[in-house]
Amino acid sequence: MKTRSLLPLRLCIPFGLLAFLALSPAQTPPKKEEPKKDEPKEVKKDEKPAQPAEPGKGPVIPPVDLSSPGELATQSDIDFAKGDWLNAAAKYNGLVQIGIKTGMDAKALEPLYFVIGVCMYNLPNYDEAYKRFTEYTQKFPTGPNVHQVNLAIARIFRAQKKWPEAVKQYKPLINVPSVKEEALIELADSHKENQEKDKAIIVLETALAAGMKTASDVRAALYLVDLYQEDKPEKGVALLEKIKTTPGSRAVISEINFAALKLADGLMQADKPDQALAAFQNLRKQKEVVDTLKILDADYTRGIAALAPLTAPRMPNASANLQQMDRMKFFQAQAKAMIASLEKEKNYDAVLFYRMGRCFAALERFWEARLAFKYVLDNFPTFEDIPAVHYALTFCYYSLAPQNPDEDNLGISKEAQRLCREYLTKYKDKSESSQVAEMLVTLASRTKNPEQINQVYEEVMDLIKDSPNRTVFLAQQVQNYLGQYDFDKARDAADKFLAAAPPDDPMREAVEYMRGLTWFFKNDYKGAMEQLKGYIAKYPAGAYIHDAKYRLAFLVKGEQMAKKAKKMEGVPSFMLVIRACEDIIQNHANTDSVANAYALIGDSYKEMTGAELEKEKLTVEQVDINAANAYVDAVKQAKSDSVAEYSLTQAAPLLKAQGRWEEVRLIYENFRKAWPDHRITLTAVGEICKAIVRTSDSVNAKELAEAEKAKLTANDVEKVKLDAKIKELNEGRQKAKEEAQAKSREYLASTIMDNINNPQKEGVEELMQQLAITAIPKPKPRPAAVPAPAPATPGATTVAATPAAPPKRPDPPSVAEQGKAAEAELDRLLAAGGKLTTIGQARLVYVKSQLYKYLESRAPRKKDAKGKYVEDTSPKRSDELMKQVLTEFKVDDYSSAMLAAIGDKYMKDGDLEGAANCFNRLLLLFPKSLFLDWAAVGLGDIAMAAKEPDYATALKKYTLATDEYPGSKYGEAVMGKARVQYATDKLEEAEKALKDVIGDKSYPLESKAEATYLRAEIRAKQKAMGDAYMDFQKLYLSFKKFPNWACKGYLRAGEIKEALGKFEDAKKVYSEAINDPKNAEKFKGLPDFDKIKANYQKLG
């Protein structure tokens, strides 16, 4: 061993081991450096070479010849420098003997006592070293090397596994600057070995409390991280976070990777992925670690070279420099070993990032996990876990794919499918292949595209030919074909299954049943009967028995229908169907066939013939009631929305006709609760409100009918009494109606309250509008006619009797009167509970504004003295409320519908910034809104409105509106695109779009005017002057209603004529614009009109 210092002992402590292990999770520590073979120890001819030492029990110091002290001194240094510890010790010992004999000052001998101990320690002969070092401390308790000696004694205890003694010996040394770096970790390690882990932790925590600055602090901290591993991993994670920011951490980059990975793995096993992630996030890639170690290696080489001359015996600080140089050499050797090992590792990063990806996936952070897995998959094709990585990446994409493929604007589902296919191609034998196939099928099924789904099934069947799950997929395929009404393929798939599946396959019954259904769906009555009966006979307790019975009943009904239509012989009996259905209801409760059976009962009652009614002793009314009851039960029991909707639409008219309004309300309410997101939910709310009001129909109905009947036979006196009674009954009825209306409003309000604070819910404003309108008080009825004056008394001057003047209709309530009452009602119903958030409040104010707009539009227009309509310029409550919406609420209080409408308002008011705020928010935060086209078109218009129009952005936004979010703004988007195309000289594309606008009747006339104008300009640009002229002319002939466009038409038509050199024609065009008084009146003040006049003047 050539090492001169005590430092190599560090190799023995776990930290050193930890450092080596840090190379890679799968690597073994490098072997200790062996002495080079070509450097044999030099043996003096007069000396016995030192014997190989047993650890701690080396040979004793041999005597030497003391006759030549000078020679002895020189030779001892040479032996020491060579690491010939035994001979060096013998010679130094000789020098001590000479010193004692010659009465040399004890102080002068101090270094010799120390160096003898060092030699014996390095040999190693721990007993002798201990003896020598102890002697040193007794002789030189304050000697210059006493701390090194004490450290050496502590290390001897450690080497001899005397842990309590080692602890005691190390303790004072951690406060000695020259040795504390080594002493600290070794003390902690001794505590640990002495089963005092807590004390080890305290020692290190105390030492690091002041913070970490140097590499040795980081080494101590990493040791502490290791101690935390079992009981306090979270502390380990926190410490690693601190290590990250310590400048000295660069020197231990590889050890950090190892410590972080070990800690993270432990945390993952303990199911603490969040903490594991923090630990993982200390990892660095292999190349960076190697590069850093190489830089460190170069630094060490430079440092050693710089220090070497400073360690010469007579140099100041030689001892310290030597110690530092030894440290450097040790760390350099460590770095080199790590580089060598790391460079052998081909999949180092794959191990790290596969684990990290799994950690992200465990936290459901699939965006991040995806990157980690993809990195491994792309860069480490030979990594042994690559199939698992592929699976994990596929799962990430699968998890990130939206449930609704229409929302997958990023193509994630497509990528997930690609990965599934690749996995199934490469790794079909892996156990995960059936899960991957399942993912692929699920992803394809979401598209609801039969071709795509079929294709995927075919692929899967092929890819997982030998999978144990194949029959499951075959069965699914049968079902899929049935769902697509492809009955032949379904039957083929079923046959394939039945041929391939073992007799006890759990899917066999299902497939046999589905196969049987193909006859049913192909309307093969006979075959279907045979198959269904066959199934019932084979599987009397089968899982599909209820469905088979229902289908049989359905077939029976078909038979009766045929008989009824005389297409088949026999007397129809729908009661047969009803009885079969009743059997299902009775014996197969809680199955989805129950609702079907009820609906079929309803259908059967409706089909009953007069003869059957008579036979069954049923009246028409009773049959209607029975049918209605059956449908109502079907709605209640329905397990699918299609059955519920069918039964509802059948039940409602019957119930209404029977005046069973309360039940109408109940079935709609049942439906709404069961299928809250169904497309007819809003209709249901309307029906419920109507039903609530109509429940008042029955109030006093019977009494009124009786009174009216009695009036027919009553005398005058009785008639007066009956009239009074009827009046009273009508008043009672009116009161009940008003109460029902209030109740209906309350119901509507409660429905609104469910969603009013959720800005994503669309349709709320419409319901609120509906509520607002029902809250407008009804106009007062016209008062009863004033009776005609009584006939003149006899003898009095006869005055011609004049007919009674018609009662004057009371003035209609003003906008303010109506609005105030409606507002109060809205406030009572929606705001009084104090449950409105700022979103709800904004909605309320907005709807009130809309309410007033509606009332203001219906208010009678005022006329002046001449009977001409006068423009009403008085301040409007609708504007006031809209202002309130804009000033008292923030953009983030607006719902999607409000953002669209308010953005549009800002646009019209010229506040482009306000508009952009609304539209951007709508696009950003309401990606599923039905109003996205408003935002896209608005932002396109804003881009076009800039001083220097941003055509690229505008086109992008308009295209978004036409292609991604087609809606009510589609036409505007098309026009926007055409404007951009025109401005950017994409004339053919623009012309094509304009042609569609001009030819489509659904576009507003003004849009057509603009389209005509743009087309004319395009033609002018294309030098098709004749066509251009025709279009400009069309503007003033066909779009007179729009002075702007008509005037523009005159101007440009004239200019075209001028361009063609037809100045007289041009003058005629201008003249028509100027001299026609109607035109002159309409065009007054328009800039184009001024240009026309100027052009006209110019032409003389």
Place this chain on the structure above:
Amino acid sequence: MNRIALILLTVFGFTGIASAQRLYLSTGGTVDWSDVTLSGSNILVRGKSTPASNVIRVDWPYPDELNEALDLVLKQKYDQALTKASAVREIHKNWKDKPGSWYVPSSLLVAECYIRKNNLAESDKILTELRTMPGLTSAFQTGIGMMEALESFQKDMTGPAIKKAEGLVKSTEDSATLGRLHLLIGDIKFKRGDYLEAVDAYLQVPVFYGSQGALMPIAELGAARSLMHIGRLQDASKSFGLIIDRYKGTPEAVAAQKYKADVDKALTGGVPVATEKAEKPKEEAK
């Protein structure tokens, strides 16, 4: 005998700790930085003046001021960052091209501060000098390239900026550089409206360069904002929540709080968002 004893004394008799900041002179000697005063282009050691050009190498641990300056840059406190980085640059300019000098890293930080402050005249001066310095390591050349990309980005020239920045990714393995580079790429992509690519760029930091603690909240916030822009509002809300929890007290956590409130308000009117789980196959991902 005395001679022997003396020799041994010199070898074993002294212990001391070498200075952390040391200058190596061409004359063969070394000086501790604590003994040095700078005077123009000379260094004064205990009253004795030597040209600073005599320094052939320095042993100088990574200056805390550069760490602080970087931290300030990330917090967008460019004036303070400039002061810190300039102080280091001023010292190391005396041995700017010598091994161990921190001149180039400090200059890059100073240049970044100027670019961020839109003082492109000053940043150009620095970058011009750096470009002509001989023997620059590839890491430093990457740093210069990053500054050029940043300059283009500041001028709204996102096309050249992204081309430059993406071209640098393979030039280094250093986490600190790559972390910042991916952050810059994320910013550029975000500005260009390429939000999915921005997500991927920002997420490089937490996935591959998590050792760069200071960059993490910024990168995660960028990714969450990008998710918001691609309409993945629930994912964005979850990401903002993670930032709020993990980086408490940082400006990013404060910003995330605002964004999350905004997203949640838009999603549900403020009710906490329930995360939808994907239908999972029978077994969890390995």
